[in-house]
Amino acid sequence: MILSVISAAKTTLMLIGICLLGATGKIDSVIMYRDVLAVHADIDNAFAYGGFIVSGVNSENFLSHEYGHLIQERKYGLLYEFLVVVPSLISAMVSENAAAHGARWFEIEATEQGRQ
């Protein structure tokens, strides 16, 4: 029950965020990528949360990696925020470059799982 409520809250949060992106004219396209909605928007980064992908880059490699994060979200459940989301946000802020960020275990795992 509580997991369903949290999942619905995350989906609602993402839908509100996507609506705000749309209202500000920042959405370029929306596609189905595998079994999720992927929003290509005019943003500098990408994230996967609440079952959605929002990305400034629309390449297969990028979408596959973000899809890997959604697999992590399903796999880790309530721990996803603590194991992946918060560490990833911190890593993105403190890493010297994209390669250093990409070398973190949760980024490597996302890439590997997205390829499957």
Ligand SMILES: [Zn+2]
């Ligand atoms: Zn990532």
